[in-house]
Amino acid sequence: MEPNQINSRLFCLIFAFLSISGIDSSLGEYLYTTQWLEVPVDHFGFANNDTFKLRYLKNDTYATEPNAAAILFYTGNEGDIELFAQNTGFMWDAVSDRNNGLNAELIFAEHRYYGQSLPYGNKSYDSAKQLGYLSSEQALADFASILQEINPGNRRPVIAIGGSYGGMLAAWFRMKYPHMVLGAIAASAPVLQFKDITPCGVYNRILTSVFANAYSKDCSENIRKSWKILKTRAETDDGRAFLKRQFNLCANLTKHEDVDQLLDYLTEMYSNLAMANYPYEANFLAPLPANPVREFCWRFKGDNLNDTQLIQSLASAVIVYSNFTGRVKCLDINETATDRLGTRGWDFQACTEMVMPMCSNGVKDMFEPEDWDFKKYSDECFKKLGVRPRTEVEMITRYGGNQINTATNIVFSNGLLDPWSGAGVLRTPNNRVKIVIIPEGAHHIDLRAKNNNDPQSVIMARQIHLDTIKEWISQRYGA
Amino acid sequence: MEPNQINSRLFCLIFAFLSISGIDSSLGEYLYTTQWLEVPVDHFGFANNDTFKLRYLKNDTYATEPNAAAILFYTGNEGDIELFAQNTGFMWDAVSDRNNGLNAELIFAEHRYYGQSLPYGNKSYDSAKQLGYLSSEQALADFASILQEINPGNRRPVIAIGGSYGGMLAAWFRMKYPHMVLGAIAASAPVLQFKDITPCGVYNRILTSVFANAYSKDCSENIRKSWKILKTRAETDDGRAFLKRQFNLCANLTKHEDVDQLLDYLTEMYSNLAMANYPYEANFLAPLPANPVREFCWRFKGDNLNDTQLIQSLASAVIVYSNFTGRVKCLDINETATDRLGTRGWDFQACTEMVMPMCSNGVKDMFEPEDWDFKKYSDECFKKLGVRPRTEVEMITRYGGNQINTATNIVFSNGLLDPWSGAGVLRTPNNRVKIVIIPEGAHHIDLRAKNNNDPQSVIMARQIHLDTIKEWISQRYGA
Numbered sequence: 018m019e020p021n022q023i024n025s026r027l028f029c030l031i032f033a034f035l036s037i038s039g040i041d042s043s044l045g046e047y048l049y050t051t052q053w054l055e056v057p058v059d060h061f062g063f064a065n066n067d068t069f070k071l072r073y074l075k076n077d078t079y080a081t082e083p084n085a086a087a088i089l090f091y092t093g094n095e096g097d098i099e100l101f102a103q104n105t106g107f108m109w110d111a112v113s114d115r116n117n118g119l120n121a122e123l124i125f126a127e128h129r130y131y132g133q134s135l136p137y138g139n140k141s142y143d144s145a146k147q148l149g150y151l152s153s154e155q156a157l158a159d160f161a162s163i164l165q166e167i168n169p170g171n172r173r174p175v176i177a178i179g180g181s182y183g184g185m186l187a188a189w190f191r192m193k194y195p196h197m198v199l200g201a202i203a204a205s206a207p208v209l210q211f212k213d214i215t216p217c218g219v220y221n222r223i224l225t226s227v228f229a230n231a232y233s234k235d236c237s238e239n240i241r242k243s244w245k246i247l248k249t250r251a252e253t254d255d256g257r258a259f260l261k262r263q264f265n266l267c268a269n270l271t272k273h274e275d276v277d278q279l280l281d282y283l284t285e286m287y288s289n290l291a292m293a294n295y296p297y298e299a300n301f302l303a304p305l306p307a308n309p310v311r312e313f314c315w316r317f318k319g320d321n322l323n324d325t326q327l328i329q330s331l332a333s334a335v336i337v338y339s340n341f342t343g344r345v346k347c348l349d350i351n352e353t354a355t356d357r358l359g360t361r362g363w364d365f366q367a368c369t370e371m372v373m374p375m376c377s378n379g380v381k382d383m384f385e386p387e388d389w390d391f392k393k394y395s396d397e398c399f400k401k402l403g404v405r406p407r408t409e410v411e412m413i414t415r416y417g418g419n420q421i422n423t424a425t426n427i428v429f430s431n432g433l434l435d436p437w438s439g440a441g442v443l444r445t446p447n448n449r450v451k452i453v454i455i456p457e458g459a460h461h462i463d464l465r466a467k468n469n470n471d472p473q474s475v476i477m478a479r480q481i482h483l484d485t486i487k488e489w490i491s492q493r494y495g496a
Numbered sequence: 497m498e499p500n501q502i503n504s505r506l507f508c509l510i511f512a513f514l515s516i517s518g519i520d521s522s523l524g525e526y527l528y529t530t531q532w533l534e535v536p537v538d539h540f541g542f543a544n545n546d547t548f549k550l551r552y553l554k555n556d557t558y559a560t561e562p563n564a565a566a567i568l569f570y571t572g573n574e575g576d577i578e579l580f581a582q583n584t585g586f587m588w589d590a591v592s593d594r595n596n597g598l599n600a601e602l603i604f605a606e607h608r609y610y611g612q613s614l615p616y617g618n619k620s621y622d623s624a625k626q627l628g629y630l631s632s633e634q635a636l637a638d639f640a641s642i643l644q645e646i647n648p649g650n651r652r653p654v655i656a657i658g659g660s661y662g663g664m665l666a667a668w669f670r671m672k673y674p675h676m677v678l679g680a681i682a683a684s685a686p687v688l689q690f691k692d693i694t695p696c697g698v699y700n701r702i703l704t705s706v707f708a709n710a711y712s713k714d715c716s717e718n719i720r721k722s723w724k725i726l727k728t729r730a731e732t733d734d735g736r737a738f739l740k741r742q743f744n745l746c747a748n749l750t751k752h753e754d755v756d757q758l759l760d761y762l763t764e765m766y767s768n769l770a771m772a773n774y775p776y777e778a779n780f781l782a783p784l785p786a787n788p789v790r791e792f793c794w795r796f797k798g799d800n801l802n803d804t805q806l807i808q809s810l811a812s813a814v815i816v817y818s819n820f821t822g823r824v825k826c827l828d829i830n831e832t833a834t835d836r837l838g839t840r841g842w843d844f845q846a847c848t849e850m851v852m853p854m855c856s857n858g859v860k861d862m863f864e865p866e867d868w869d870f871k872k873y874s875d876e877c878f879k880k881l882g883v884r885p886r887t888e889v890e891m892i893t894r895y896g897g898n899q900i901n902t903a904t905n906i907v908f909s910n911g912l913l914d915p916w917s918g919a920g921v922l923r924t925p926n927n928r929v930k931i932v933i934i935p936e937g938a939h940h941i942d943l944r945a946k947n948n949n950d951p952q953s954v955i956m957a958r959q960i961h962l963d964t965i966k967e968w969i970s971q972r973y974g975a
Contacts, residue, residue: 064628149543
């Protein structure tokens with residue numbers, strides 16, 4: 018693991034949704050109207066009375082009895098809300114089933130500072146003075162403002178739905194605004210990825226086990242070996258030229274930072290392959306085959322490779338991720354899969370309140386040893402963005418960490434193939450919070466549209482979501 | 497009722513605590529250490545990274561097993577926290593009973609912008625730029641920061657306790673931070689005094705009934721008649737001189753505003769007498785006798801008074817409130833009882849998020865008819881403070897209004913002699929929220945120290961509080 022933890026690790030959450038997005042989104046499979054609501058830049062104070070227009074998408078095609086219809090409310094995460102609307106097929110499937118569909122309106126609410134919901138337009142990212150109103154609490158208050166607008170008096174039942182960071186927001190929205198939100202489906206929401214709750218190495222251990230179990234154990238072993246071999250090769254001109262050829266890099270590896278960048282690229286790739294390890298071909302920003310980790314590991318097998326063979330084998334496997342279409346001319350390690358989304362926004366969030374400790378030890382995981390070092394993390398944030406986290410525990414103070422025994426009407430779902438699952442809620446704190454474990458699931462696959470290749474556990478998870486939503490609604494109506 | 501609704505009505509909440517404070521407070525009956533915690537000015541964003549020192553008071557004399565001790569946490573309201581510490585005798589009584597006392601530490605947390613917890617020192621009130629971080633949400637986040645500091649990992653059970661606005665904060669603290677707050681005693685907390693929940697006239701109706709029932713019905717009838725008579729007299733020079741003599745005013749009534757000020761003074765007096773209508777003498781900022789409303793009404797009796805008699809009789813009754821000690825030389829109608837507390841702060845809160853609709857109709861209450869007019873209210877706010885409420889429903893959006901059926905571990909207590917009781921929670925939303933009605937109680941008398949003249953219903957209320965706190969704590973420990 019290379020030092021740029023902010024990038025290499027916390028991007029993962031951003032990518033999380035990309036994993037379910039894909040190029041399909043731009044085709045606009047689902048239709049909605051775009052709405053705007055004027056909201057305060059600062060919901061919790063009055064020193065800054067600026068307002069801005071927040072975007073949300075709406076579809077009421079399937080709200081057959083509008084006054085009685087429920088609202089399925091997607092709590093937007095770190096990206097353009099249209100991507101989420103187009104790629105949360107579960108919500109569309111839930112209402113469009115002619116026989117058994119929910120009588121519900123769909124709302125997809127954009128998270129401030131992403132997509133087109135920019136408080137200060139194209140100056141929103143200029144400095145902390147503009148960007149400083151980017152926080153989860155302000156985002157939740159935006160969502161509450163939308164509900165205040167479209168559902169006055171909370172007459173209609175509202176179900177919050179989200180995946181990844183959006184799943185955290187869905188759960189927190191129910192916890193903090195239970196008068197507005199009847200229940201929440203929080204898919205792959207790592208609400209326990211905070212200090213001293215989930216061990217910092219869990220993410221990388223699960224990630225490692227995904228690679229160890231996809232084809233043969235050689236795969237994770239080879240990855241573990243690769244870091245040192247790559248670094249050694251990168252020490253000489255010849256070695257760097259060799260790496261450039263093998264990986265078909267677009268640019269020469271000239272500076273020390275270039276090599277770091279290659280290692281970061283690989284690190285991010287492993288996360289992304291695991292999160293998006295779906296049993297069917299999916300169009301990502303980089304399109305992937307079905308079961309991409311198995312495809313990768315099949316190419317990276319062998320327990321007896323010498324250094325050169327190992328690099329050659331790794332390079333051939335990387336193509337699964339970098340060039341599945343065969344149309345990419347060369348590998349640009351500076352191009353992350355996430356550039357089209359709110360990378361800068363997420364960096365800021367990760368460097369202010371959303372501090373998620375990560376580490377590796379090289380024994381129980383396939384990465385090089387790196388302890389979690391909050392001070393170092395904070396220093397990197399300051400160097401990169403000019404901000405530091407206020408504390409390491411802000412999110413625990415705000416949302417409770419693992420002390421959520423008063424929570425009700427939340428479904429936490431986690432796929433065991435998802436490295437984030439280790440920080441998900443896997444045991445219910447009480448009988449009003451449901452836990453759904455999806456043994457065959459990667460990152461919030463349950464929020465995707467149904468697919469013929471869906472494993473049985475994914476189909477069941479969606480059914481539980483749907484049944485639970487119906488149960489909450491009928492309880493609310495006293496049925 | 498005169499137009500300055502902000503003053504005449506919403507002061508009531510400020511006065512609320514004065515009613516239980518009294519001159520005793522300055523004697524320092526109870527002892528504590530003063531602590532300071534550095535907290536962010538803005539907990540929810542990063543545009544302003546200023547910090548300030550928040551004050552809290554601590555007593556652990558009675559925490560006999562410090563590691564197992566509970567924390568009784570007073571959620572400070574709009575005033576100097578020392579006043580609350582000295583005047584919330586219930587908390588001191590709860591721990592100091594040798595046989596049956598709680599093993600608990602006492603904390604009294606100051607509300608930002610009051611007392612000595614001034615984010616920008618003596619500039620804190622200079623403009624909305626400094627004052628704009630005064631909000632209930634920021635105050636709750638301050639309280640959470642204190643708990644994060646003194647109770648890491650939430651190891652010890654915490655009970656929030658507060659009265660009036662402090663009671664609202666205690667309830668909301670439990671609702672918003674249930675992982676930190678095991679339960680809340682919310683005394684006389686008008687959490688339902690918001691748009692379309694409690695009719696705007698209820699406060700004045702209860703107030704009227706207190707005056708109608710204290711001695712004879714003449715009292716409220718005479719008050720109802722008095723407004724027109726006072727105004728008529730005030731139209732002429734002779735009449736104003738007459739009023740000045742009768743009320744022993746310090747200054748002449750020269751301007752129209754002076755007469756308004758007299759009417760506002762009386763309006764505020766009626767609220768204050770009712771809230772502080774305790775069955776024992778108490779030292780207020782203006783000291784009062786036991787049962788002050790009865791004392792007042794005894795002097796303002798008679799169903800057949802002519803106009804002159806009525807004014808004379810009223811003036812003699814006002815002395816109960818204005819000069820019980822006999823040491824006041826003349827009546828200064830510009831001096832409100834609340835000047836020593838955070839009047840300006842509360843005005844700002846009332847004109848930003850804490851909008852509590854009030855009205856009167858002159859038929860079911862003893863005041864002149866005045867509708868609730870949000871626009872007019874907002875205009876007055878702007879004229880007076882340069883700010884307007886963002887919406888009329890902000891507090892409902894934030895805290896749920898009457899839709900609090902997910903709340904647990906809260907006791908809402910209300911005295912039926914308290915005009916604020918009409919906006920209290922009088923029916924439980926579920927079996928985990930307790931309602932305590934105190935038929936013989938004025939404004940949060942149950943938080944006062946025990947007194948030989950306490951009515952039985954007050955003694956019982958305190959016992960319920962104590963038993964409930966013990967029950968929560970033993971449930972938490974699985975007993």
